[in-house]
Amino acid sequence: xxxxxxxVVGVGGVGGYYGSRLALAGFDVHWVARNDVExxxxxxxxxxSPKGDVHLTGLAVSGPDDPLPDTDVVVVxxxxxxxxxxxAWLADRLAGRACTLVVLQNGxxxxxxxxxxxxxxxxDVEVVGGMSFICSARTGPGVIAHVDYERVTVGAFVPGGxxxxxxxxVVDDLVAADVPTEALTDLVEGRWRKLVxxxxxxxxxxxxxxxxxxxxxxxxxxxxxxxxxLEVIAASVGTGHAVEExxxxxxxxxxxxxxxxxxxxxxxxxARRELELDAIxxxxxxxxxxxxxxxxxxxxxxxxxxxxxxxxRAGG
Amino acid sequence: xxxxxxxVVGVGGVGGYYGSRLALAGFDVHWVARNDVExxxxxxxxxxSPKGDVHLTGLAVSGPDDPLPDTDVVVVxxxxxxxxxxxAWLADRLAGRACTLVVLQNGxxxxxxxxxxxxxxxxDVEVVGGMSFICSARTGPGVIAHVDYERVTVGAFVPGGxxxxxxxxVVDDLVAADVPTEALTDLVEGRWRKLVxxxxxxxxxxxxxxxxxxxxxxxxxxxxxxxxxLEVIAASVGTGHAVEExxxxxxxxxxxxxxxxxxxxxxxxxARRELELDAIxxxxxxxxxxxxxxxxxxxxxxxxxxxxxxxxRAGG
Numbered sequence: 001x002x003x004x005x006x007x008v009v010g011v012g013g014v015g016g017y018y019g020s021r022l023a024l025a026g027f028d029v030h031w032v033a034r035n036d037v038e039x040x041x042x043x044x045x046x047x048x049s050p051k052g053d054v055h056l057t058g059l060a061v062s063g064p065d066d067p068l069p070d071t072d073v074v075v076v077x078x079x080x081x082x083x084x085x086x087x088a089w090l091a092d093r094l095a096g097r098a099c100t101l102v103v104l105q106n107g108x109x110x111x112x113x114x115x116x117x118x119x120x121x122x123x124d125v126e127v128v129g130g131m132s133f134i135c136s137a138r139t140g141p142g143v144i145a146h147v148d149y150e151r152v153t154v155g156a157f158v159p160g161g162x163x164x165x166x167x168x169x170v171v172d173d174l175v176a177a178d179v180p181t182e183a184l185t186d187l188v189e190g191r192w193r194k195l196v197x198x199x200x201x202x203x204x205x206x207x208x209x210x211x212x213x214x215x216x217x218x219x220x221x222x223x224x225x226x227x228x229x230l231e232v233i234a235a236s237v238g239t240g241h242a243v244e245e246x247x248x249x250x251x252x253x254x255x256x257x258x259x260x261x262x263x264x265x266x267x268x269x270x271a272r273r274e275l276e277l278d279a280i281x282x283x284x285x286x287x288x289x290x291x292x293x294x295x296x297x298x299x300x301x302x303x304x305x306x307x308x309x310x311x312x313r314a315g316g
Numbered sequence: 317x318x319x320x321x322x323x324v325v326g327v328g329g330v331g332g333y334y335g336s337r338l339a340l341a342g343f344d345v346h347w348v349a350r351n352d353v354e355x356x357x358x359x360x361x362x363x364x365s366p367k368g369d370v371h372l373t374g375l376a377v378s379g380p381d382d383p384l385p386d387t388d389v390v391v392v393x394x395x396x397x398x399x400x401x402x403x404a405w406l407a408d409r410l411a412g413r414a415c416t417l418v419v420l421q422n423g424x425x426x427x428x429x430x431x432x433x434x435x436x437x438x439x440d441v442e443v444v445g446g447m448s449f450i451c452s453a454r455t456g457p458g459v460i461a462h463v464d465y466e467r468v469t470v471g472a473f474v475p476g477g478x479x480x481x482x483x484x485x486v487v488d489d490l491v492a493a494d495v496p497t498e499a500l501t502d503l504v505e506g507r508w509r510k511l512v513x514x515x516x517x518x519x520x521x522x523x524x525x526x527x528x529x530x531x532x533x534x535x536x537x538x539x540x541x542x543x544x545x546l547e548v549i550a551a552s553v554g555t556g557h558a559v560e561e562x563x564x565x566x567x568x569x570x571x572x573x574x575x576x577x578x579x580x581x582x583x584x585x586x587a588r589r590e591l592e593l594d595a596i597x598x599x600x601x602x603x604x605x606x607x608x609x610x611x612x613x614x615x616x617x618x619x620x621x622x623x624x625x626x627x628x629r630a631g632g
Contacts, residue, residue: 204620207523207524207620208620208623208624210623210627214623214627215623218622218623218626218627219622220618220620220622220626221619221620221622221623224616224619224620224623227612227615227616227619228616296543296612296613296616297612297615299543299613300540300543300544300612300613300616300617301616302536303536303539303543304520304523304524304536304537304540306535306536306537307524307526307530307531307534307536307537307540308524310534310536311526311530311534
């Protein structure tokens with residue numbers, strides 16, 4: 001059976017890792033990078049991983065100004081902070097095409113601007129949402145360090161429609177590439193589920209300058225993490241995509257087993273990059289507020305992060 | 317008219333400043349210091365201030381192990397973190413005496429342990445609470461830097477009793493020493509009023525590593541400050557000592573006019589001293605909780621501070 005073709009937009013910790021898995025499994029992978037185009041063409045991509053280090057060469061790489069090849073799947077693995085420009089760029093490049101667009105990003109409702117921008121010019125693009133549960137990061141040009149985990153979940157942005165077949169095909173491809181992947185029947189519930197971890201640990205790792213290990217062992221920090229998780233659960237219930245409360249214990253257990261690792265938001269902060277505050281905090285806060293759910297602690301954490309992010313990028 | 321005699325326990329930014337004002341006005345002031353006893357005896361006390369710099373010499377200074385002179389007034393101006401030992405020490409030293417004890421400290425319900433410990437051995441000591449609205453700090457042995465403000469409020473710990481006369485006498489003394497001072501009819505309301513400022517600005521100055529000026533000009537930080545203030549107002553209402561909501565604007569205006577200044581908690585954090593978390597956060601949170609008032613943001617801030625304080629003093 002012939003492997004499908006994939007385009008990976010964004011060669012960071014997420015795109016670089018999953019793209020390399022697909023390429024190793026024989027998929028035709030095209031890469032779109034912003035800064036590392038020449039480096040990737042000349043030197044390829046190095047991925048260090050507990051599954052074995054790999055060095056992929058002879059990559060098909062293009063930049064944002066180049067034409068976009070017509071592949072079966074396009075996966076967006078850029079930071080959500082770039083979404084305004086990525087959405088406009090994809091709406092232009094995918095006009096009139098048919099493919100599956102996987103929005104493999106953190107946060108809440110991140111598929112919506114893609115789906116809305118594509119509906120007119122590219123009605124045959126099926127938008128699906130994806131989440132990666134992975135500890136990995138780009139540590140330099142063409143170098144991805146994969147530390148732990150790699151599971152992916154995928155769900156249709158419009159449930160019950162043709163997107164379900166697109167989801168199944170994406171799952172098949174990733175499973176064929178040895179990536180444990182599951183289809184979600186409720187993408188929004190899956191996004192809330194991921195936020196149960198991301199809302200406390202991403203933000204507090206920045207505000208407290210702390211590792212997840214420090215946070216789960218300190219009594220007050222752990223209490224705060226739990227309170228934030230309970231707010232996310234309440235929001236999931238209030239918006240009709242209920243996550244069960246027992247999931248909190250699951251998250252604590254998996255965090256306790258996690259190798260020491262700085263959440264992506266902490267890495268962004270240290271590199272003075274813009275934090276993914278809209279996708280991970282403001283968007284779920286808006287959804288909760290519309291459902292009448294008060295997320296007081298999450299709001300406070302968001303406001304602290306907005307202050308820190310602004311000062312950090314001002315060079316403060 | 318003969319001036320009354322005062323003992324100032326704790327020669328820091330608060331005790332050093334007000335004690336010097338009383339001494340300059342001709343009051344007989346005795347000083348109790350912990351670390352600076354020899355320095356104060358030999359070199360005296362330097363207070364720099366917009367009201368004029370002074371250098372007081374020939375001070376009567378004792379240490380914690382020395383006898384305590386019998387004065388009309390004893391003012392406790394130590395950090396609340398030392399209260400367990402200061403309470404026990406005073407209960408021993410004041411046994412059988414009659415005087416006014418002014419607990420001039422930050423926080424909530426800080427007079428209670430003093431009143432309870434003295435009730436048996438020293439029933440004639442009248443406990444009053446005091447609050448100082450002052451920007452000042454000990455910047456070295458025997459050196460106090462007064463930057464701005466100096467107002468004091470005083471109220472009886474047991475309202476309506478003989479304490480009211482003691483309050484009036486303390487006010488008279490401080491006014492005679494050129495310190496603007498007011499008597500409070502409701503000490504608890506006064507303490508809530510002060511917490512409207514202290515709960516947001518003390519804690520956030522540590523967590524965000526920010527000045528009050530940065531916080532009031534950043535939109536999200538300012539929103540968070542306001543939300544925290546609203547929680548304190550709700551707690552004051554819930555406990556029957558209502559502070560009016562318009563007080564928030566008063567606090568913002570006075571903070572905007574304040575000279576750049578690091579709150580005392582920020583200075584404590586930088587010096588790796590224990591933070592006054594029990595008096596400023598845990599005690600008011602207990603009172604609010606007992607009254608059925610949820611202070612979610614304040615709780616979150618307290619938990620962040622507890623984590624940071626523990627790590628900071630561990631040398632982290």
